[in-house]
Amino acid sequence: MTGGTTLVHQGVFAVLDDVGDIRGTSGRSPDGLFVRDARHLSMWRLRVDDADLEVLSPGLLIPEGARGRPPGYAVFREQAVGSGVLAERLRLVNHTSEPRTARVRYHAAADFADQFELRADDREYAKPGAHRSCEPTPTGVRFDYHRGSWHAATVLHTDPAPHGVTVVADGASLDWTPRVPAHGSAELTLTVALLPPHGPVADQPAHPAAVVAPRTVSAGIAADTGAFLEAARRPGALTGRPELARACEQGLADLADLRVPAAGPDGEPALVPGAGVPWFLTLFGRDSLLAAYFALPYQPAPAADTLRALAATQGEGHDAARLEEPGKIVHEVRHGELSHFGQVPYARYYGTVDATPLFLVLLHAYTEQTGDTALAERLEAHARAAAGWLFASGGLDEHGYLVYSPDPAGLANQCWKDSADAICFADGTPAAGPIAVCEAQGYAYDALRRTAHLAERVWGDRAYARDLDEAAASLRHRFLADFPSPDQDGFPALALDGDRQRADVLASNAGHLLWSGILDAREGAAVGRRLLEPDFFSGWGVRTLAAGQHPYHPLSYHRGSVWPHDNALIALGLARYGLREEHDRLTSGLVRAAARHGYRLPELLAGYGRDEHPEPAGYPHSCSPQAWSTTAPLALLTAASDPQWAA
Template sequence: MTDRRVLVYQGLFAAVDSAGDIHGTSGAQPDGLFALDARHLSLWQLTANGARLTQLSPGVLVPAGTRDRPPAYTLFREQAVDRCGLAESVRLVNNGARPLTVHLRYLADADFADQFELRSDDRSYPKPGAEHGRETTAHGVTFTYRRGNSWNARTVITSQPAPSTVTATAGPAVMHWEVSVPAHGATTVIVNIGAVFGTAATTTAVRAPEDVRASVRAELRTFVSSAPRPAQLTEEPALAQACDRGLTDLAALRISAPTPDGTSTLVPAAGVPWFLALFGRDSLLTSLFALPYRPQLAAATLLALAATQGTRHDRERIEQPGKIVHEVRHSELAQFEQVPYGRYYGAVDATPLFLVLLHAYTTHTGDLTLARTLEHHARAAIQWMFRYGGLNEHGYLVYEPDPDGLINQCWKDSADAICHSDGTQAEGPIAVCEAQGYAFDALSRTAYLSAHVWDDATFAQRLTDAASRLRADLHRDFLLSEYQGFPALALDGHRRQLATLSSNAAHLLWSGVLDKRVAATVGSRMLQPDFFSGWGIRTLAAEQHPYHPLSYHRGSIWPHDNAIVVLGLARYGLRKEATTVIDGLLAAAVHHNYRLPEVISGHARHLHSAPVPYPHACSPQAWAAASPLAFLTATSHDRS
């Protein structure tokens, strides 16, 4: 988010401008304080003596001044978040030799908008019976929002010392302090903003941001520094810093999710601002990247996804028995079923990836307990792949576009992503190439679990035979003769090849489904200039008709996509190619303070000295944060 800061911790985040203010923006860069997809703070602006302040540096503000009459005081503004809310302090320092009185004011409001309302997609959502309220208190103001008997949200603002006055009639609430500051002295005002749901109690203690930050940092430090610490496993400084930054972001992005036995666990949410929720594909790939270093993420993800595995037929949510969920949201619009995403199953690839992760976790840790506990869930996932996913009927995993949800249900899930070479969106049922690789991998790995953990040799042989058939069929149906056997992006509903050169094909390297000749073709092709920009591999090769460097999935560069490619290149012994891609992404990471964003533009490196940002990118984002861990695994020649 350009010129903004994002503070996130375990299900709550604040997006503020560089001065710390919130303006109530929407569209590509929404700001505010968010919890459960609801904006609990839509306006938060600080003034002094009735005027806006000038920012000298992040968190340092001054009133107007000149060289001859320098600013009379300096404000040091600090902010921190934890799972309860936002803590803020303003330390007002008197720069002169005479006492000062300064009038501090905060303007505050809470619109409780659902994130789906804030997207710039021209959709609106009626909210019959919705009631907004506000109430002043001795120490601040409380905003309330109620809809029916099932949705009750509050924003509770408290302070120390108490404001001199609080008004909350028409328009924004105003909290005002008349602050006396001694000569060359300082006075501090602390404000807390809590996001509360239902009847949950609120704390009366006002917490300083430095105390909140210290507590959060201690938790993050434990997660980052516990053994094995990835940064200590490489001699490449940029990779070490990217791994540390990635682990820090992964720790902050964890959210609570229920498990099959009714307890809760912490799983990686997808990213901020749009996806601070459990996403099947994102959490699975993130956990796979992190598995050699933080296997607890994999165990948590598997349990959380088992708890939400499909059990019935629901056409609106695309739920089917055994299918692994795409996303789980607890927002207002999801609860009132105005969007289908409370539990939405529009992902063709999450189910095989669930099986891939279960096997990878089992073999990496040597722990057989989880595989035994989830045997029923794994068998249900296999049954879904054959009965509902398309293996029986079509020979491939396929999806039908959902006009009320996701048109495309693979990782490239924007509406125009899976297209023919002329840019025309494919018609279903669609078999994307990478999902067939995941299916092959899932069948092979689950055969191992069946034989060695569940003691079912018959089932194991059935899966092994199915994997062999799928591998042969893929080589027969997907390879493009006009591109020296490079795999097609997909097969459409008429079994026509989508002759579009895409990064999806390189996912087949990671799954190990390609023979060595085709793998060599794919690997070398990825490093040609139309694919490799110098920063990373584009989602579509440049100079094709559908290519656009600022498209979400038709020419941009995704770190996690590159991480999968890198692991695949390493698997087939293409070390030089893997190193080239890693070096490009680490060079891009340096420009982002070692935090890889969700996606960057596809513009070539030789055209600009820094990677061109993608304007709607999430940051931090879980599978981008975990990508440096995959780079480390690839360079250490270790693949689970």
């Protein structure tokens, strides 16, 4: 997201413009106030004396047109989200020697749009029987949305109560006429309470005294984040590089805010990394697992909660519509209206080939990092089911590799590069399934080895451990024979297609093989050095595809851009194979990019090189904050301070 302000904390987020307004836009860059995949405020506009406001500095506004002459008012606006609310405090300061009566108006609306509607690129979803209503209350206004048994509400409380509320076609206008003393001030506090389905009971009457100051909300957020950081191992003490330390600290703080409520196998509460704002603030198998993995050496709680939440949503039966299979780890969990009514398949969608092995990788890494075997003991049945899926449904038994087939109703590609054109040959031709992407084979190899270790050391099952170790060795032997591309000097193919043809485009996925350790020392060193050559390395990071190839485009989502999490895994792999010079170059580029983005790495960057453009170019519609990007600097620090941690 570019411009404006994004506020986020534990499942609630607001995308506001620079003034603090919500203007009611739609499409690929939505603004609004969201919880559980629904927009609970689609309009939130402030006017003072019938004028829009302009920014002097963040939170300090004046009426438009006042520049060039002293304005009668300065308007101080504080906003915070958290605990199911947007809280706002407005303070009008009269800088003149005469008392004034101000006219303050808020225009509010709640369209309750599902996030999939806002992402739909002009696609419309039928909503038979849907009904919205707006009713004044003694302290503000209430918006309700009904569709059958589906009921959500947004309730606005104010202190003092508005002098007038006018319901109009697109929402409601609330008016105040405060008397502002000479050289004095007047204040107004507003609280927008979000009542989603399956959250607080939407039919519960709103209490008229339920007004919360933004500083109270901010104090609660600060206390929550402070407790999260206090329990963490502080990364700044582990590096002499101030910019890397700042990016790591920012990553931990962002991770605290991006946690969303979930539940474990017995319904116990959990807080898991939501993938990112604005589109993906929910439990994601792959994204949540890797964000938790990057943070694990510094704050293990997200890893434990993510493992529990994913165990609770693990596949139990066969459901072709959402690609559920026994033992499979979920790709995406959604809570919105369209998911509830089956209009999109994502209430629980299992279209991922890599979340299941990554679940096993994280379970072992958590056990090793913390010394806590209780979680591995508790999740033994889930881990065995996940390992069983690798063989029975994932493809290891039938195909010899972990494979996926394109889902006509969902994702064509079910790896981390999941756009439709991402998995291709050097001439740009898309691969056809069943597709075996290279990095998933590395994940599977690592998962089998790690689970064998748990089986022997924690579960006391040496026979099972031996079977898993033998399967890992067999997978590695096949991989080293089938994936290196003779036409690319042995560089691993991006994938094997359904005919076992190598998708021979030069892609960053090969760097993940260093992290998983499936390559031998010579091949690993060759891959690592190749990834730092100029066609791959932009100066900021390794491109998803090497420049100069037919499919390369610096503004393609997966065919030329630079992804921080992709680079973080590569950095861990470079350190594992002892490629210190390459690791340091990669880390320096990413840290420079982070410093130019306020020490928060976005979801991805454009692929332009530093020789083409002197600053790291943003990518349109990139999520920020985004969990596995903001935590990527933590992985860079781990690679520098403990090169063998991932091994």
